[in-house]
Amino acid sequence: MVGQDWEIAVVALVIGCVLLVLVRELEKPTTELSTRVHEYESRVSTRVEQTLGGIRAVQAFGREALESTRFAKQANESLKANLRLTLLQTASQSGVAVLFACGTAAIIWVTARRVLAGQLSPGDIVLMVGYTALLFKPLETLSYTASSIQGSVAGAHRVFEILDKKPLISDSPHATAIKTPVQGKIEFERVTFGYQPDQKVLDGVDLTIPAGTSVAMVGPSGAGKTTLASLILRFYDPVHGRILLDGRDLRDITLASLRRQIAIVPQEPVLFDVSIHENIAYSRPEATLEDVHAAARAAGAWDFIQALPAGFDTVIGERGVMLSGGQRQRLSLARAFLKDARIVVLDEPTTGLDAQTEADVLSALRRLMAGRTTIIIAHHLHTVRYVDQIIVLQGGALIQTGTHNQLLQQDGLYRQLYNLQYQPQMQPAEVP
Numbered sequence: 001m002v003g004q005d006w007e008i009a010v011v012a013l014v015i016g017c018v019l020l021v022l023v024r025e026l027e028k029p030t031t032e033l034s035t036r037v038h039e040y041e042s043r044v045s046t047r048v049e050q051t052l053g054g055i056r057a058v059q060a061f062g063r064e065a066l067e068s069t070r071f072a073k074q075a076n077e078s079l080k081a082n083l084r085l086t087l088l089q090t091a092s093q094s095g096v097a098v099l100f101a102c103g104t105a106a107i108i109w110v111t112a113r114r115v116l117a118g119q120l121s122p123g124d125i126v127l128m129v130g131y132t133a134l135l136f137k138p139l140e141t142l143s144y145t146a147s148s149i150q151g152s153v154a155g156a157h158r159v160f161e162i163l164d165k166k167p168l169i170s171d172s173p174h175a176t177a178i179k180t181p182v183q184g185k186i187e188f189e190r191v192t193f194g195y196q197p198d199q200k201v202l203d204g205v206d207l208t209i210p211a212g213t214s215v216a217m218v219g220p221s222g223a224g225k226t227t228l229a230s231l232i233l234r235f236y237d238p239v240h241g242r243i244l245l246d247g248r249d250l251r252d253i254t255l256a257s258l259r260r261q262i263a264i265v266p267q268e269p270v271l272f273d274v275s276i277h278e279n280i281a282y283s284r285p286e287a288t289l290e291d292v293h294a295a296a297r298a299a300g301a302w303d304f305i306q307a308l309p310a311g312f313d314t315v316i317g318e319r320g321v322m323l324s325g326g327q328r329q330r331l332s333l334a335r336a337f338l339k340d341a342r343i344v345v346l347d348e349p350t351t352g353l354d355a356q357t358e359a360d361v362l363s364a365l366r367r368l369m370a371g372r373t374t375i376i377i378a379h380h381l382h383t384v385r386y387v388d389q390i391i392v393l394q395g396g397a398l399i400q401t402g403t404h405n406q407l408l409q410q411d412g413l414y415r416q417l418y419n420l421q422y423q424p425q426m427q428p429a430e431v432p
Contacts, residue, residue, distance in 0.1 A: 001131045005120065008110050008128055012135055015103030019096065019139055023146050026092050030147060033085040034154030040078035042158075047071050089147050096143045100136045107132050169234055169255065177257035183246050184211040184261075184342040184373030186232060191241035193227060201227045203396045204241070209389070211246075211342075214374040216384035218414065219393035225377045228393075229345045232375065233262055263341040265368075267348040267377075269332035271320035276305055277312040279320075279331055283339035291338060299334035300364045301327070326361065333364050344368060346376045350383055381418050390414065 001009035051058060051067045058067055111128045114120040188207040194200045202224045209215050217225040230236055231243055234250055243250045250258060263283065271279050280292050287295075292312070296302045304327055308314040320328045329349060336344060349365060350358045362383060368374075378384045385404045392400035392407070392414045400412050407414035 001128065001135075004124060004128065004131075005111075005114060008107055008114075011107055011110055012103065012132055015099065015106075016135070016139055019099060019143060022092070022095060022099065023143055026088070026147070027150055030085070030088060030092070030150040031154050031157075033081065033088060034151040035157060037078070037081045037085050037151075038155050038158055040074065040081045044071070044074050044078050047074055085151075092147060093144060096140060100140055103136065104129065104132050169237060171254050172251055175252055175254045177254045178261060182261050182342050185209065185244075185246050186343070186373065186375075187244040187247075188228075189241050189244065191231065191238045191243060193231060193236065193238050195236075201396050202231075202238075205396075205398050207391060207398060207401075209373060209375070211373055212371055213389065214369050214376065214387040216376040216378050216387045216390045217393060218378050218381060218384065218390060218417065220417075221379075223393035224396045225393055226347060229264075229347060229375055229377055232343070232345065233264065234258060261341050262343045262345060263336040263339040264345045265329075265332050265336050265347065265349050265365075269320065269328040271316060271323075271328055271331060273315065273318045275310075275313050275315055276308075276331065279316065280334045280338055283335045287338055292334075295334040295338035298337045298364065298367055299330045300360050301330040301334050304330075329361055330364065333361070333368060337368060341372070343373045344375070346374065348377055348379060350380065381414075381421055 001012060047067075047070060051071070058064060107128055108125065111120060111125050115122055115125060186207075186209040188205050191202055191205045192200060193202045201222075205224075205228070217228060219225055227236075231238060232250075234255060237251060245253065245258070245261075272282070277289075277292055280295055281287050284291070293302070296305055296312075305311060305314070314322075316322045316331075320331070323331070333349075346365065350361055366386075374387075376384055376387060381404075384390055388403070390400075390402060390404060390407055391398055392412065394413055400407055400410065400414055402410070408418060
């Protein structure tokens with residue numbers, strides 16, 4: 001085009017520059033609307049997941065209409081955001097089409113004037129229009145691609161917001177890995193911690209747990225029992241003080257090697273929608289089939305697993321919905337047995353179980369605790385009668401320590417809690 005007539009080429013390039021300005025101006029509103037669309041779609045998905053996950057509660061309380069209304073409201077917001085984005089993208093594409101149509105018309109007009117003035121031949125009109133099409137078509141395609149990229153960028157931003165977050169707890173530069181199995185001695189030295197700067201959950205806790213012994217943490221809700229266990233696993237770090245494992249500050253140990261030394265049995269078993277074998281082997285993926293079977297036997301799970309149609313290959317559904325509460329807890333115990341860690345954390349492992357199932361689980365727990373440093377978080381005090389040491393927490397402070405019998409002889413919180421749970425309740429007076 002420059003070789004034929006540089007002025008016509010300049011007109012074509014000006015149209016291209018105008019296109020770049022248009023795409024640039026539309027970038028911010030398109031990205032913002034795309035981000036909003038992703039947010040609304042996420043809310044709709046979350047609402048569906050929560051409703052279906054709690055469908056029994058929804059039906060039991062007759063709240064189907066309420067949940068349907070909530071879903072419709074959020075779906076409508078998502079629809080409106082999608083419509084606004086579609087309108088903006090359609091308007092931008094129409095603007096690009098109009099811009100190129102006007103640009104082509106301008107080039108034809110300028111070329112025709114040159115032909116009428118005798119500066120170009122009539123065939124040059126066809127030539128210039130062909131050149132213009134060859135120039136504008138890729139630019140038009142790029143403009144449509146830019147609109148698609150802006151939508152993808154909005155989605156990528158939401159992903160990178162998570163990927164770029166710095167973990168609250170990470171390995172310090174001088175941290176080293178644990179090379180050999182630990183003995184399991186745990187020491188708390190003046191440990192203070194709070195989830196909020198102005199609210200202490202633990203306040204100056206001093207505690208020593210000898211290797212291979214069992215310790216139960218009891219106390220009212222909010223006393224700091226679960227927080228103490230979380231600090232051992234380094235889900236958090238103390239604000240003041242330090243925690244030692246075999247004499248080493250936990251912050252001097254790499255997270256991966258520390259957590260390899262600890263097995264946890266949570267209050268609510270965490271199971272996945274895969275086979276029983278995979279759920280048990282989650283704690284040690286390289287374990288052999290014989291190891292998994294041995295762990296299932298030790299946890300008292302062998303009989304019910306064998307009774308299932310597919311045995312260890314049975315897929316148990318999301319969160320283990322195909323199993324009873326006791327069966328889920330025994331799979332969680334089997335996972336801990338398979339890990340064979342020197343330190344075991346048990347967080348209310350018998351909550352919600354019937355008497356027989358609780359007795360079976362407690363029997364498996366005693367086998368798991370043998371020879372290991374065991375921390376038990378308990379509200380039901382009959383589960384901690386035979387531990388080596390019971391510590392009583394209240395308001396984030398350690399107020400009592402001793403064995404079950406020793407604490408019952410003291411006039412303190414432990415005896416109050418025990419009496420509330422196990423003394424015969426007074427019969428209510430008859431109402432006249």
